[in-house]
Each structure stands twice: as structure tokens, then as C-alpha cells.
Amino acid sequence: MYxxxxxxxxxxxxxxxxPVSGSxxxxxxxxxxxxxxxxxxxxxxxxxxxxxxxxxxxxxxxxDEIESLRNKGLLYSEDVYKDLDINRENSVxxxxxxxxxxxxxxxxxxCFASTGDFKGGRKLMSYEVGKKAIDFLIKNSGNRxxxxxxxxxxxxxxxxxxxxxxxxxxxxxxxxxxxxIKYTITTNGVLLDDEKSTYINENFSNVVLSLDGRxxxxxxxxxxxxxxGSYDVIAPKIKNFVFxxxxxxxxxxxxxxxxxxxxxxDVLHLADMGIREISVEPVVEKEDTxxxxxxxxxxxxxxxxxxxxxxxxxxxxxxxxxxxxxxxISLDNGPCIKKRLQGCGAGFEYAAITPDGEIYPxxxxxxxxxxxxxxxxxxxxxxxxxxxxxxSDIYKREECSQCWARFYCSGGCFANNYxxxxxxxxxxxxxxxxxxxxxxxxIAIKAYEMMFKKNNKPQQFDN
Amino acid sequence: xxxxxxxxxxxxxxxxKKPGCGECQASCQSACKTSCTVANQECQN
Numbered sequence: 001m002y003x004x005x006x007x008x009x010x011x012x013x014x015x016x017x018x019p020v021s022g023s024x025x026x027x028x029x030x031x032x033x034x035x036x037x038x039x040x041x042x043x044x045x046x047x048x049x050x051x052x053x054x055x056x057x058x059x060x061x062x063x064d065e066i067e068s069l070r071n072k073g074l075l076y077s078e079d080v081y082k083d084l085d086i087n088r089e090n091s092v093x094x095x096x097x098x099x100x101x102x103x104x105x106x107x108x109x110x111c112f113a114s115t116g117d118f119k120g121g122r123k124l125m126s127y128e129v130g131k132k133a134i135d136f137l138i139k140n141s142g143n144r145x146x147x148x149x150x151x152x153x154x155x156x157x158x159x160x161x162x163x164x165x166x167x168x169x170x171x172x173x174x175x176x177x178x179x180x181i182k183y184t185i186t187t188n189g190v191l192l193d194d195e196k197s198t199y200i201n202e203n204f205s206n207v208v209l210s211l212d213g214r215x216x217x218x219x220x221x222x223x224x225x226x227x228x229g230s231y232d233v234i235a236p237k238i239k240n241f242v243f244x245x246x247x248x249x250x251x252x253x254x255x256x257x258x259x260x261x262x263x264x265x266d267v268l269h270l271a272d273m274g275i276r277e278i279s280v281e282p283v284v285e286k287e288d289t290x291x292x293x294x295x296x297x298x299x300x301x302x303x304x305x306x307x308x309x310x311x312x313x314x315x316x317x318x319x320x321x322x323x324x325x326x327x328x329i330s331l332d333n334g335p336c337i338k339k340r341l342q343g344c345g346a347g348f349e350y351a352a353i354t355p356d357g358e359i360y361p362x363x364x365x366x367x368x369x370x371x372x373x374x375x376x377x378x379x380x381x382x383x384x385x386x387x388x389x390x391x392s393d394i395y396k397r398e399e400c401s402q403c404w405a406r407f408y409c410s411g412g413c414f415a416n417n418y419x420x421x422x423x424x425x426x427x428x429x430x431x432x433x434x435x436x437x438x439x440x441x442x443i444a445i446k447a448y449e450m451m452f453k454k455n456n457k458p459q460q461f462d463n
Numbered sequence: 464x465x466x467x468x469x470x471x472x473x474x475x476x477x478x479x480k481k482p483g484c485g486e487c488q489a490s491c492q493s494a495c496k497t498s499c500t501v502a503n504q505e506c507q508n
Contacts, residue, residue, distance in 0.1 A: 349485075
């Protein structure tokens with residue numbers, strides 16, 4: 001029984017992915033053609049089909065290499081994970097998202113949080129609730145030493161004095177319990193000043209800053225309360241912050257919509273601002289708006305990822321590289337198979353906590369009463385809901401179980417599935433197609449770097 | 464090999480031997496958390 005492989009062409013290479021082993025092969029044209037025939041034909045038939053283009057000796061040589069990799073379990077590998085019995089009942093909370101402000105000083109058109117208030121009224125988290133959230137995390141993190149707290153909103157800098165107090169409280173409590181809390185923050189940058197920047201750089205292990213790219217694109221979606229664009233306020237502040245941040249972890253992230261399908265120009269705009277850690281992601285919007293991404297946009301989006309890949313390589317070759325978050329991929333030391341069967345962990349490894357102390361599986365479910373897990377006083381009460389998240393994995397879904405990218409994506413985003421299809425286990429197809437393309441690009445970039453980094457010549461293919 | 468270059472050295476199947484310690488980072492693939500996929504994480508063990 002041959003398991004499926006995935007093959008595609010990018011950056012002038014023929015790339016073959018063996019999903020089960022995770023092996024990536026770059027092959028010559030002959031091998032690429034044989035792989036189309038290999039599972040359905042014997043050797044003699046393959047020779048007869050290809051003999052007009054290649055000699056029998058060449059075909060045999062390539063065929064033997066395919067056989068060798070198959071025998072080593074690096075090609076057409078049989079899926080040995082299907083029947084793994086993964087028990088997630090002993091999982092612990094690793095990270096919480098603290099919604100310290102259900103309020104925002106921007107009014108972005110595509111905001112999933114209803115411009116900051118999550119449809120529950122504009123409010124800020126009190127220090128008391130923040131302390132209980134820290135207590136909840138420490139109590140529910142088991143033996144795990146390093147846990148994470150992400151300050152989120154709305155806009156968390158609108159409640160910065162409470163953020164600082166929670167950081168101090170968390171640090172003391174973590175020390176008492178032999179743990180370390182890594183703090184992160186996601187901000188729109190409006191309230192960034194020197195004092196806050198210094199504090200954040202000293203205390204936060206990662207910072208995510210939102211900026212969509214070109215001024216006209218950013219200002220079309222990321223508006224101030226008076227309706228004016230935010231670019232002139234936030235771009236200088238973010239640029240200044242990134243300069244001060246240096247090599248400490250951070251990302252400047254943007255969102256692309258149907259209005260900027262040429263989003264490569266936005267990525268390059270950010271790179272040209274001197275930003276080296278960039279993420280630009282597709283908007284998730286179900287309503288029929290002028291910015292909603294639809295199936296009809298897919299072909300254009302996939303081509304745009306190709307363009308971005310080529311520009312990305314060009315900048316590497318020119319000695320002025322930047323990092324695009326979705327093009328990062330770990331091919332040799334990635335997570336183990338247990339993690340890969342379900343990557344998200346919402347509701348049992350990760351939870352979001354509101355200003356009122358309510359607990360949800362993640363920030364995207366906040367405000368949806370059906371998905372409330374509990375609160376910081378009593379902990380997680382809705383165990384049935386928690387089990388629903390725990391039980392899900394790629395083999396519970398028909399669409400995922402055969403997908404070549406299943407061990408890279410690991411099931412994707414529950415919230416996107418729910419928001420688009422009304423079911424946490426029903427993949428959002430458009431998102432899947434974009435995600436698969438990003439993996440192809442990421443793998444191609446890795447392969448390109450390995451194949452061409454010496455003397456700009458392939459490492460092998462010496463025939 | 465003259466026709467095939469394998470660019471990575473490990474097989475995912477080897478990870479079956481790992482205990483699944485759970486020390487890896489929480490992942491998030493939703494928009495505002497900048498889509499931390501499993502694929503771009505490193506094993507912490």
C-alpha cells in the first residue's frame with residue numbers, strides 16, 4: 001500500500017513531500033515524471049512510457065533511487081499514526097490570553113472583536129481579576145515550568161498600569177511555585193511611547209505590533225475613532241519600537257483582504273521600513289463585504305504567494321533578508337507526532353480570560369456564551385466542552401486525514417472553522433488552500449537555501 | 464544519489480519514540496496571534 005506523496009514545482013525546483021516521514025526531496029525532471037507513474041505501473045511499463053525522452057539506463061538509475069528511498073521509509077511511507085491513542089486528559093494550561101481591555105482606540109473594519117468590545121460593552125480588566133487569572137494559570141499548569149501570558153484586547157496599552165501590576169504579581173507567584181512566566185503583548189501601537197517601550201523591552205519576551213503595510217491599505221481598514229487613517233500615528237511609533245527592540249523577539253503583523261490581493265507590496269513596504277520580522281495574514285470574514293476573501297480570489301492569492309516567495313529569495317540573495325512568519329518551517333527538529341495530531345490546544349492548553357474573569361477556549365470565542373468554559377473563581381466548569389476540544393484531531397476529520405499538509409498544519413484553527421462553518425471540526429476550505437500554499441512556499445525556500453547556497457549551484461544533480 | 468537530493472535528515476516517524484512531553488509552545492493559528500503553526504515550532508525536548 002502506497003501512501004500519497006505531494007509534488008510541486010517552485011523556484012525552479014521539483015519538490016516532493018513525503019507527508020508521513022516528513023522527508024523533503026528535490027528531484028530532477030526524470031524522477032518527477034517517474035513518480036507520476038510509479039504506483040500504478042511496473043518498471044518495464046514506465047520504461048516504455050518514457051523511453052522517447054530518456055535512456056533505459058537513466059530511467060533505471062532514477063527508479064532505483066526511488067526504490068531505495070521507499071525502502072528506507074522516506075517515500076510513499078505508510079501512515080503509522082492513524083491508530084495512535086493520544087490521551088490529552090492530562091494536559092495542562094500552558095498559556096493564557098489576558099483580555100485586559102475590551103476597548104480599543106482604533107475602529108478597524110475587519111476586527112473580529114467588534115472593534116474591541118467583543119459585543120459585551122467597553123471595559124477594562126481590574127487588577128483583582130488579573131491576579132485571579134495568574135492564580136488560575138499557576139494552579140492549572142501542573143508540572144510545567146515555563147508558562148505564557150499574552151496581554152491582549154482590544155488594545156492592552158489602554159490598561160497599561162494594570163498590565164504592569166499583573167506582571168509583577170505574576171513574577172512573584174511564579175517564583176513561589178518554581179515557574180517562569182513569559183510575557184507577551186499584542187498592540188496596535190497607538191499608545192506606544194518611550195516609557196512603555198522601555199518597560200515592554202525589559203519585561204516582554206515577544207511583542208506583536210499591528211500594521212497592514214502601505215499607508216493607503218492600512219488606512220482603508222485600520223481607522224481611528226474619528227474615521228481618519230491610523231498609519232501616520234502608528235507607523236513611526238512601530239518603526240521606532242522595532243529599532244529599539246533589536247534582536248528580541250517581535251513581529252509586525254498585518255492583515256490582507258480582498259482590497260489588497262497584491263499584499264506582497266505590503267510585506268515589502270514593511271521590510272523597507274527596516275522591519276525584519278513580518279507577518280501578513282488573510283482576513284477571516286464571513287459576511288459579504290467588499291473586503292471579504294472568497295473562493296474567486298484564491299487563484300490570485302496563490303499567485304501572490306509565489307510572487308512573495310520570489311521577492312523573499314531575491315532579498316536573501318541581495319543580502320538584505322527579512323523574515324516572513326508563514327515562511328518559517330522547521331524540517332528537522334519540529335514537534336513530535338503527538339503535537340502534530342492536534343496543534344491548537346484551545347480549551348485545554350490555552351485559554352482566554354475576559355475583563356469579567358470569564359474563561360473561553362481562546363480569544364476568538366470570547367463573548368460566545370455557548371463556548372464559555374468557566375471563570376477565574378471556579379475554574380473550568382464546562383468539562384464537556386473542554387473534552388470536545390481535547391478529542392479533536394486530524395484523524396477525526398475526513399478532510400484532514402488525507403491531506404498532505406496534515407502534519408504541518410495539525411488541524412488548523414478551531415475558531416476559524418466555527419466562524420466560517422459553524423463547527424470547530426469542519427475545516428474552512430479557503431483557509432486550508434492558502435495554508436497549504438504557504439507550506440509549499442516555506443518548504444521551497446528551505447530547499448532553495450540548501451540547494452543553491454554554495455556557489456549558486458545545485459549540491460548534486462551532477463549528471 | 465544522482466537524481467534525488469533529500470534536504471532533511473530526520474524522519475517524523477522517529478518522534479514516535481518521544482514521550483510527547485508537552486513542553487512545546489502553545490500554538491495559535493488565528494489571525495491576531497500571528498498564526499503560530501506547528502510546522503514553525505521546534506521540539507523543546
